[in-house]
Amino acid sequence: MAKTVTKSAGKSATQAKTKAAAKPAVKAAAKAAPKAGAKAAAKPAAQKSAPKAKSAKKPALKLSMLKPSVNNMTVRVFARAAGFDAAETDAWGHTRSPEYLARNPAHLTPMIEDKGLPRGVLWESCAIMQYLANKHGLEKFYPKAPAKRAMIDSAMFYLIGTLYPYVARATYPALGFPQYAGEVGHSDANPDKKSEAQKAAMAAIAEPLEVFHSFFRDGKPFIGGKNPSIADIRLAATLEFLAVIDYALPKWAQEYMAAIEKKLGKAYAEPAGDVRGYIAYVRSQAKAPA
Numbered sequence: 001m002a003k004t005v006t007k008s009a010g011k012s013a014t015q016a017k018t019k020a021a022a023k024p025a026v027k028a029a030a031k032a033a034p035k036a037g038a039k040a041a042a043k044p045a046a047q048k049s050a051p052k053a054k055s056a057k058k059p060a061l062k063l064s065m066l067k068p069s070v071n072n073m074t075v076r077v078f079a080r081a082a083g084f085d086a087a088e089t090d091a092w093g094h095t096r097s098p099e100y101l102a103r104n105p106a107h108l109t110p111m112i113e114d115k116g117l118p119r120g121v122l123w124e125s126c127a128i129m130q131y132l133a134n135k136h137g138l139e140k141f142y143p144k145a146p147a148k149r150a151m152i153d154s155a156m157f158y159l160i161g162t163l164y165p166y167v168a169r170a171t172y173p174a175l176g177f178p179q180y181a182g183e184v185g186h187s188d189a190n191p192d193k194k195s196e197a198q199k200a201a202m203a204a205i206a207e208p209l210e211v212f213h214s215f216f217r218d219g220k221p222f223i224g225g226k227n228p229s230i231a232d233i234r235l236a237a238t239l240e241f242l243a244v245i246d247y248a249l250p251k252w253a254q255e256y257m258a259a260i261e262k263k264l265g266k267a268y269a270e271p272a273g274d275v276r277g278y279i280a281y282v283r284s285q286a287k288a289p290a
Contacts (some may be wrong), residue, residue: 058085059136062113066092068175068278073237073271074125075110078230081266082138127154129230132146141230155223155231159238163208167238169201174244175282202205202247213252221259230261233268236260240272244279250278 039245060085065072095107108123133142179185187253222232
């Protein structure tokens with residue numbers, strides 16, 4: 001009996017000590033628990049309070065265009081490179097429709113629609129790029145500094161006034177595009193005279209090309225400097241058409257076009273693909289047996 005009592009008493013004493021030791025541990029755990037909970041609660045609260053970054057909405061753009069065209073390629077490239085959400089409408093066969101003529105009596109493409117414009121629409125590729133760059137502050141493509149802007153304008157006006165007419169006279173017969181009224185290509189002159197005029201236009205291209213290289217670029221990657229400007233986009237698109245007559249572009253021009261396509265990526269490659277596809281089709285038709 002004595003042994004039994006001793007063992008029971010020992011057990012009770014041990015249990016008492018264990019309980020006594022457990023109480024401080026429980027209290028310590030209880031004190032620690034709110035702190036841990038507070039930290040856990042603090043994290044979600046901090047996360048909730050952090051504002052979510054809003055994605056910038058792309059400006060909408062309604063564009064009527066023709067895919068196998070230098071002028072249209074120009075604006076299509078610019079719209080993509082500038083980040084517009086462009087809704088493109090293929091106007092092939094519709095530019096002379098009463099609905100189109102009511103908005104655009106010049107029946108030209110590309111054409112954009114914008115409520116901010118006095119007549120609601122605007123055509124001419126260079127004017128479209130200038131307007132959109134001004135409206136949306138796209139200085140990367142069209143600088144505001146008067147001197148820099150003047151050089152971009154000069155390059156574009158020289159292109160459409162001097163280089164492009166030569167390119168049109170040289171390539172339009174091969175492309176199957178209508179010739180300009182009053183020129184040999186549009187006349188009833190015999191084929192030899194027309195061929196002679198076309199060759200003269202081809203020969204004349206070299207001079208303005210060299211002006212772009214030595215004057216407007218002047219050792220820079222692009223007319224716009226480190227980044228392509230709206231004048232660069234217009235020039236590169238123009239040079240695309242020379243492939244239809246196998247024009248031998250100088251090495252700098254080939255490298256220049258490749259550099260623009262690399263810089264602009266899909267923004268350039270996709271519209272250029274439509275022009276190149278049309279040129280490939282035209283060339284295949286010319287080689288096909290009669």
